[in-house]
Amino acid sequence: MRMHRAQPSLYVALDFPDRAAAENLVAQLDPADCGLKVGKELFTRAGPELVRSLVDRGFAVFLDLKFHDIPHTVAQACRAASDLGVSLVNVHASGGRAMLAAARAAIPPGTDAPALIAVTVLTSMTEADLVDIGVNRPLADQVSALARLSCEAGLDGVVCSAWEATAMRSVFVQPDPVIVTPGIRPAGSALDDQSRVMTPEEAIQAGATSIVVGRPITRAQDPASVAHEIARSIR
Numbered sequence: 033m034r035m036h037r038a039q040p041s042l043y044v045a046l047d048f049p050d051r052a053a054a055e056n057l058v059a060q061l062d063p064a065d066c067g068l069k070v071g072k073e074l075f076t077r078a079g080p081e082l083v084r085s086l087v088d089r090g091f092a093v094f095l096d097l098k099f100h101d102i103p104h105t106v107a108q109a110c111r112a113a114s115d116l117g118v119s120l121v122n123v124h125a126s127g128g129r130a131m132l133a134a135a136r137a138a139i140p141p142g143t144d145a146p147a148l149i150a151v152t153v154l155t156s157m158t159e160a161d162l163v164d165i166g167v168n169r170p171l172a173d174q175v176s177a178l179a180r181l182s183c184e185a186g187l188d189g190v191v192c193s194a195w196e197a198t199a200m201r202s203v204f205v206q207p208d209p210v211i212v213t214p215g216i217r218p219a220g221s222a223l224d225d226q227s228r229v230m231t232p233e234e235a236i237q238a239g240a241t242s243i244v245v246g247r248p249i250t251r252a253q254d255p256a257s258v259a260h261e262i263a264r265s266i267r
């Protein structure tokens with residue numbers, strides 16, 4: 033039995049500079065097509081009140097604040113996130129075993145609890161970036177090691193690039209891990225600052241359970257139609 037809220041196949045990243053711009057897109061979206069991701073920029077501008085209001089409108093909300101701090105602080109932040117009624121919460125796996133365990137203890141599994149997942153290696157990073165921060169093993173090995181740690185701490189899944197999605201299935205012992213893949217680019221769209229990218233269809237075929245799409249939607253001439261088309265392509 034699933035021990036967290038259901039997850040949509042598509043989360044649209046509401047990476048907008050203000051609430052009005054976010055609301056303009058949200059008004060054109062259907063909770064049956066997609067969930068909404070509120071990240072650091074919009075949360076810092078618009079805060080928990082916006083998150084609650086999106087939840088009240090029936091959207092699954094991914095509160096993407098990537099907590100990474102001492103265990104007590106992360107636990108308290110996770111509890112606050114869960115209290116907002118969101119469907120998905122993330123922390124950085126590199127915060128370590130004790131921090132992951134504290135996050136898990138703060139959000140006990142339950143059908144009404146948000147899924148709790150850990151970011152492995154950011155989709156913007158390359159192997160050279162890992163060397164810069166003192167990680168000398170192959171990127172895929174680092175992702176798998178952090179996913180294993182997250183699994184051992186009892187988390188529900190991971191954030192990784194679609195390139196690593198297939199491997200996550202063998203790392204996680206639970207039958208239905210939540211595998212969230214940002215770094216999604218429909219064929220022909222700009223990479224922006226992403227490094228490890230795939231198209232929506234490829235990511236789902238590789239084993240992603242939810243994809244996250246931001247700029248290919250938010251910077252499109254007609255964001256709602258691009259969101260609808262992506263949702264349709266992975267249905």
Ligand SMILES: O=C(O)c1cc(=O)[nH]c(=O)n1[C@@H]1O[C@H](COP(=O)(O)O)[C@@H](O)[C@H]1O
Nearest residue numbers: 045071096154155191214215244245246247
């Ligand atoms: O946790 C995330 O959502 C995340 C993890 C990661 O490794 N890479 C990544 O891009 N993200 C987020 O996913 C979104 C991707 O946006 P676009 O690159 O515009 O599609 C951004 O809001 C990022 O903060």
